[in-house]
Amino acid sequence: MSVLLDILSWLLLMAGSFFVVTGGIGLVRMPDFFTRLHPSGLVDTMGATLIVAGLVLQAEEWQVSVKLLLVLVFLYLTGPTATHAVAHAALVGGLxxxxxxKGKDQD
Amino acid sequence: MIFFVTASAIIIGMALALSRAVLGPTIYDRILAINSHGTKTVLLIAVIGFLTGRPDFLDLALVYALINFIGTLAALKFFKYGRLGDEP
Amino acid sequence: MGGKLVHAISLYAALFGLWLLLSGFFEPFLLILALVCCAFVVAIAHRMDVIDHEGQPVHITWRLLTYLPWLAVQIVRANIDVARCTLSPGRPIDPILKWVPAGQRSDLGTVIYANSITLTPGTVSTSAEPGRIQVHALTRDGMAALEKGDMDARVRAVEG
Structure with missing residues (x-):
């Protein structure tokens, strides 16, 4: 049972690492600011979720699991708000x- | 072992985010990159807590998650208005 | 006025629950400290006039909980799409900036919708007004999926 949990947690951590690195690559590769917002969201949602899920399976006390899940909740609450704030500021700032x-059918 | 791999992956992601923060070109790119870097820092703190067998690190991760958010908004506000408080 | 008491009690319960989860000590002295601290925070929040249906959305909590699993599935799908766009060689992206209609009746509903849009990678809300939201999408497919209005209808259902 414990081996099974370990394997599952390893898979989750590996997948999370993959998404974190992908987000970093996207942040460097994408052509402009607005397209860079999307890879950043990759790290905020999937990377964080998978890594925290993998760590929860490794936790020995219930308090550790609860704190990990609270970290995830805070990231989920603050991530989109910060992204929206930066995107809105950039748009208002004239980017x-x-x-x-050609950029047709845009408002 | 697996924690080492995960921590290395997160550090690679952080390096990429930092390179974007250095390259810019606009201030918004830098703020976005630093916000993303902060999210990865939260994850790294959590993983390091497990790596060293000291889950107390999670309290730091919790606080960092909140400070990162406030810091991003404060940097944006300071850039836009040139001050953080009310009208002088 | 009676609604305000419900929101204050819900805030108090949330704060006390958070204290218990974070501290992990259950000695009487510390529990009394927790009760006093939470009462103090609720009093400050009352003074700041931030105890309302937006800070403590008790009226939609249950419907919100049924919405979240659906949102999680969408987030996973969108993540895989964006990861593919990021890693594939060349530039298979076609970004677009557009206003989409938001049929929510309250500000809270619009905010939930805008946050759901941002939380799904591939689409980011850049401006929000009552009735419409400006969205930047990484691909035309992402924008088309959003314009089908599935998420809009579900958030409207959460609003009740």
Whole structure:
């Protein structure tokens, strides 16, 4: 049973690491600010969820699990708000989004 | 062992985010990169807590998650208005 | 006015629960300290006039809990899509900025909808007004999925 839990937790941690690194790569690779917002969300949601889930399976006391889940809740509450604040500030600040072609049918 | 791998992956992600913060080009890119870097720091603190067998680190992760959010908003506000408090 | 008491009690219960979870000590002295501290915080919150249906949305909590699993599935799907866009060679992205209608009746509903949009990678809300939300999407498919209005209808159902 414990071996099974270990394997499951390893898989979750590996998947979480994959998403964290992918988010970092996207942050460097994407062409402009607005497209970089999306890989950042990758780390905020999937990376954090999978890593915390993997750690919860390794926790020995219930308090540790509860604190890990609280970290996740706070990240979920603050992540989108911060992203929205930065995106809105950039838009108000006059940053033009990168588009593939001419940028038709936009408001 | 697995914690080492996860911690290394998070540190790689942090390095990539930091490189974006250094490259810019706009201030918003930098703020976004630092916000993302902070999220990864929270995860790294949690993983290090398990790596060293001291789950007390989770309290730091909790506080860091909140401070990271406030810090991002404060940096944005300071950039926009040039001050943090009310009208002088 | 009676509603305000419900929100204050819910805030008090949430604060006390958070204290218990974080401290893990159950000695009488510390529990009394917790009760006093939480009462103090609720008093300050009352003075700041932030105890209302937006801070303590007790009226939609149960419906919100049924909405979250659906949102989680959407987040997982969107994550895989964005990861594929990020890692595939070339640039398979086609970003678009557009206003989408938001049919929620209250500000709280609009905020829940905007936050759900941002939480799903591939779409980020950049501005929100009553009735409409400006969204930046990484691909046209992401924008098309949002414009089908599935998430909009579900958040409206949460609102009741």
């Amino acid at each position: 033009k989004p990168w588009t593939k072609g």
